[in-house]
Every structure is written in C-alpha cells, then in structure tokens.
Amino acid sequence: MKGILIVDDDLETWRNVQSIIEKSPYMDFPIRKEKTANKGLEVIKEKKPAFLLMELSLFDMDGIEFGKKAKEIHPELHVIVITHLQMFKTVLACINSGFSAYLQKPITNGELVQTLDRLHTGRLLHSVPYLETKEKPPVGEMETDLGNxxxxxxxxxxxxxxxxxxxxxxxxxxxxxxxxxxxxxxxxxxxxxxxxxxxxxxxxxxxxxxxxxxxxxxxxxxxxxxxxxxxxxxxxxxxxxxxxxxxxxxxxxxxxx
The missing domain is CATH 1.10.10.60 (Homeodomain-like)
Known part of the structure; x- marks a missing residue:
C-alpha cells in the first residue's frame, strides 16, 4: 500500500523530508507525521504504509525496539532510519533488526530519493557472501575450541x-x-x-x-x-x-x- 510515515519530533526533519518527497516521483504517496512511537504503531496498524522514516532517539520508546515492533505488525514495511547517530553498534543493531536503510542527518534530496527508488523496486540486497548480518557484538570472552x-x-x-x-x-x-x-x-x-x-x-x-x-x-x-x-x-x-x-x-x- 502506498504511504510514508515519518516518526520524529524534529520539525526541521519533518519539513525537509516532506519537501523532498513532494518534489519527487513519490509526490502522490500520502504522508503521515507523528512525534511518538506509540502513535506511529497505531498508524502502521491502521494504514499499512510502504515506508517508515524514523529517528532512533524517541522519547517514548527505544527507536530500534519501535522499528522491530513496526515490522512485526507490518512485515513488508521498509524501515528507513534517519538520524545523527553513527556508532558501530547502532548501525549493526539496525541491520540485525532487518531495517532497510540507515541515513544520516541532515538528509539530502538525492540520498532519500535514491533510497526510496531502490526499496520501491524491491531490489535492496539483504545479504552478501559470508556476511553474517545476524551476528552480535562479542560479550565477554568467546569460547575457545582448541580442537578446531x-x-x-x-x-x-x-x-x-x-x-x-x-x-x-x-x-x-x-x-x-x-x-x-x-x-x-x-x-x-x-x-x-x-x-x-x-x-x-x-x-x-x-x-x-x-x-x-x-x-x-x-x-x-x-x-x-x-x-x-x-x-x-x-x-x-x-x-x-x-x-x-x-x-x-x-x-x-x-x-x-
């Protein structure tokens, strides 16, 4: 189903993203904007948008947890993170959660439209040879198998x-x-x-x-x-x-x- 949901309490990002979309091939996609994760989940249940554009720093819920819940409700949803955060563990957690893209603020016209294009055509690659996207960062000492x-x-x-x-x-x-x-x-x-x-x-x-x-x-x-x-x-x-x-x-x- 067509539709873009933006969940972010940053009004400048809202306006920037909406302006980019209104001048793009996705101008006919209805856009909903919410400030909280809980409101966003309600919209996803009701409207089943094609894209969720979300900030990770939400005051009512952890952003990664919100994205996971959104995909549980609507598995075909493309979750696009738009954030200032760029820590390795954060990027890896988004990949492991099955999110579709990770963009950094301030977002540009070309970055967002290119991302929507490749996701809309269903051609984003989710795996690469011997790339284990489900692996987790090491916690404590790993077990050593001296036999192997x-x-x-x-x-x-x-x-x-x-x-x-x-x-x-x-x-x-x-x-x-x-x-x-x-x-x-x-x-x-x-x-x-x-x-x-x-x-x-x-x-x-x-x-x-x-x-x-x-x-x-x-x-x-x-x-x-x-x-x-x-x-x-x-x-x-x-x-x-x-x-x-x-x-x-x-x-x-x-x-x-």
Missing part, C-alpha cells in the same frame, strides 16, 4: 573485525605458534590470515556502502581499516574500483532496473 583452532580464529575475526587484529594475537588465542598458525590457516581457508581478514572487512564495508549514506571515511573506521586511504587501496585491489565508484554503481543499478 582455525574455526575459532575465524569466529574471532567475525566478532572483532572492526578492531585492530594481529596474527600473533589470534595465534595466542588458540595456543599455536605464529608460524604454525599461519600455515594451518592458509591450508584450511586458501587465504593467508591478512587476506582473509581484509576480505571479510571489505564485504562488511560493501554492505554499509549499500545500506547507508555514511561517509566512506566513517565506513573505513567502522570496518577496522587503519585509514581511509588503506581502505580505498585494499578495496580497489579486490573489487577493481574505489569504494565511491562501487557505491555509485550500486545506486545506478538499483535505480535503473
């Missing part, structure tokens, strides 16, 4: 890729010498330790390039790269294009198909 040291190492990478990780650190975790761990890792994965770690970080970065409008420098930092320059070099070496070129390609493909 490489699988333990891979799990450690998946849980900590956003932090600096050294080969010796992971080898020590599984009680192996660095040289033996390095040989064993290459035998079991087909990649050396640094290659695997870099590739995994790039796959995570690709997903953030698709689902958010965060600056490339921020994405580099969130996915564990020491600098945006190193991120760009590593990304181009693997993908054959820069992160910016990749984002532009994805945006063009999803808005023209």
């Amino acid at each position: 040291p490489i699988q333990t190492a891979i799990k450690y990478i998946h849980l900590n890729y956003q932090k600096p990780i050294q080969l010796k650190e992971v080898a020590d975790l599984v009680y192996l010498s660095s040289s033996y761990f390095s040989r064993l890792f290459k035998e079991e994965t087909g990649l050396n330790f640094v290659e695997y770690l870099t590739n995994y970080r790039i796959e995570k970065a690709k997903y953030l390039l698709k689902i958010t409008t965060m600056p490339i420098e921020t994405i580099a930092n969130l996915t564990g790269f020491a600098s945006s320059a190193y991120f760009a070099t590593s990304f181009k070496r693997k993908e054959g294009q820069t992160p910016k070129e990749y984002r532009n390609m994805i945006t063009f493909a999803e808005t023209t198909n």
Whole structure:
C-alpha cells in the first residue's frame, strides 16, 4: 500500500523530508507525521504504509525496539532510519533488526530519493557472501575450541573485525605458534590470515556502502581499516574500483532496473 510515515519530533526533519518527497516521483504517496512511537504503531496498524522514516532517539520508546515492533505488525514495511547517530553498534543493531536503510542527518534530496527508488523496486540486497548480518557484538570472552583452532580464529575475526587484529594475537588465542598458525590457516581457508581478514572487512564495508549514506571515511573506521586511504587501496585491489565508484554503481543499478 502506498504511504510514508515519518516518526520524529524534529520539525526541521519533518519539513525537509516532506519537501523532498513532494518534489519527487513519490509526490502522490500520502504522508503521515507523528512525534511518538506509540502513535506511529497505531498508524502502521491502521494504514499499512510502504515506508517508515524514523529517528532512533524517541522519547517514548527505544527507536530500534519501535522499528522491530513496526515490522512485526507490518512485515513488508521498509524501515528507513534517519538520524545523527553513527556508532558501530547502532548501525549493526539496525541491520540485525532487518531495517532497510540507515541515513544520516541532515538528509539530502538525492540520498532519500535514491533510497526510496531502490526499496520501491524491491531490489535492496539483504545479504552478501559470508556476511553474517545476524551476528552480535562479542560479550565477554568467546569460547575457545582448541580442537578446531582455525574455526575459532575465524569466529574471532567475525566478532572483532572492526578492531585492530594481529596474527600473533589470534595465534595466542588458540595456543599455536605464529608460524604454525599461519600455515594451518592458509591450508584450511586458501587465504593467508591478512587476506582473509581484509576480505571479510571489505564485504562488511560493501554492505554499509549499500545500506547507508555514511561517509566512506566513517565506513573505513567502522570496518577496522587503519585509514581511509588503506581502505580505498585494499578495496580497489579486490573489487577493481574505489569504494565511491562501487557505491555509485550500486545506486545506478538499483535505480535503473
């Protein structure tokens, strides 16, 4: 069903978003605006809008919890977060909750319309190769399986890729010498330790390039790269294009198909 619901108590965002929509191909979509999550849930039950544009900082309910409840009521709803927040755990929590996009304030015309375009055509990618979007940030110490040291190492990478990780650190975790761990890792994965770690970080970065409008420098930092320059070099070496070129390609493909 057509319809856009905005839930945010920031009047400036309301007006900006409404102005963008009224000048876009979605001008005929009815727009409802609410300040609270509870009022928003009532509208979703009654009207079943196509899009929910929401702030995470709501005074009557946690924004992520609100988005989850909204999708329970209306599973086909596209939840688009529009917020100032950009902490890694917040972005990851939104991805894990099945939200469709994560945009940062102040929102621009192109960002919002491109996001609506790709969601409206149903072509947003929800998964990528060996990207485990349901994984949770590590809590306390992870369990070490010394009978499967490489699988333990891979799990450690998946849980900590956003932090600096050294080969010796992971080898020590599984009680192996660095040289033996390095040989064993290459035998079991087909990649050396640094290659695997870099590739995994790039796959995570690709997903953030698709689902958010965060600056490339921020994405580099969130996915564990020491600098945006190193991120760009590593990304181009693997993908054959820069992160910016990749984002532009994805945006063009999803808005023209």
